[in-house]
Amino acid sequence: MDKIIVQKQDFDPTTELDLIRANQHHIGAIVSFIGTVRDLEDKTLTKMALEHYPAMTQKALESIATQAKKKWDISNVTIIHRIGELSRSDKIVLVITTSKHRTDAFKSCEFIIDYLKTNAPFWKKEHTKTKSQWVKANNKDTIKSNQY
Amino acid sequence: MNVLYFAALREKLKCSQEHMVAGTNMTVAQLRLLLMEKYGKEHFSDNIICAVNHTVANDLLKLNNDDEVAFYPPVTGG
Numbered sequence: 478m479d480k481i482i483v484q485k486q487d488f489d490p491t492t493e494l495d496l497i498r499a500n501q502h503h504i505g506a507i508v509s510f511i512g513t514v515r516d517l518e519d520k521t522l523t524k525m526a527l528e529h530y531p532a533m534t535q536k537a538l539e540s541i542a543t544q545a546k547k548k549w550d551i552s553n554v555t556i557i558h559r560i561g562e563l564s565r566s567d568k569i570v571l572v573i574t575t576s577k578h579r580t581d582a583f584k585s586c587e588f589i590i591d592y593l594k595t596n597a598p599f600w601k602k603e604h605t606k607t608k609s610q611w612v613k614a615n616n617k618d619t620i621k622s623n624q625y
Numbered sequence: 626m627n628v629l630y631f632a633a634l635r636e637k638l639k640c641s642q643e644h645m646v647a648g649t650n651m652t653v654a655q656l657r658l659l660l661m662e663k664y665g666k667e668h669f670s671d672n673i674i675c676a677v678n679h680t681v682a683n684d685l686l687k688l689n690n691d692d693e694v695a696f697y698p699p700v701t702g703g
Binding site for chain 1 (some may be wrong): 629631632633649664672676679680681693697699700701702703
């Protein structure tokens with residue numbers, strides 16, 4: 478069963494891995510990705526604020542999961558994306574995919590995070606002691622997402 | 626129509642949402658032009674995305690008075 482959630486609270490990857498593979502005796506591969514808050518180059522990040530478009534986010538993530546299932550032979554998908562204020566090294570996002578064989582699990586997991594980064598309505602704002610600025614979209618992410 | 630603004634765009638416009646009336650056969654492109662006149666062209670560059678009823682929309686889409694229209698900068702989640 479798919480699990481797609483937007484939430485403020487932290488998540489436990491081990492718990493989520495156990496949940497997605499429970500009683501799934503037909504699968505042979507589980508691939509996971511965790512995105513975390515990276516400090517700024519000058520090590521001054523005090524917090525990262527994550528905003529989203531509440532009415533659209535869930536629908537956008539579900540659509541990405543559905544697209545992944547159409548492209549690859551995967552069983553279940555978990556996507557957990559946090560919002561609110563986060564600190565350095567905090568976990569932001571978890572993506573897990575399962576399949577019979579590893580190729581589809583690897584490729585679908587990569588697709589989901591690549592597509593989420595350019596299509597799901599979240600925005601990050603970095604804060605230091607002296608200033609705040611919105612993170613700019615990365616052109617490399619757009620190029621990567623366009624390859625699918 | 627309920628028009629919503631997010632992230633940096635919301636901060637620049639100092640507005641998170643407003644109610645507007647959709648003119649007859651108004652398209653997303655025409656709404657963009659109206660908003661440019663109201664707030665300044667510099668805030669609605671080509672990279673500002675429009676979503677109508679929670680789905681990304683192109684500029685040709687016609688709008689209705691019960692639509693929810695959102696404008697936002699390129700996303701940066703994940």
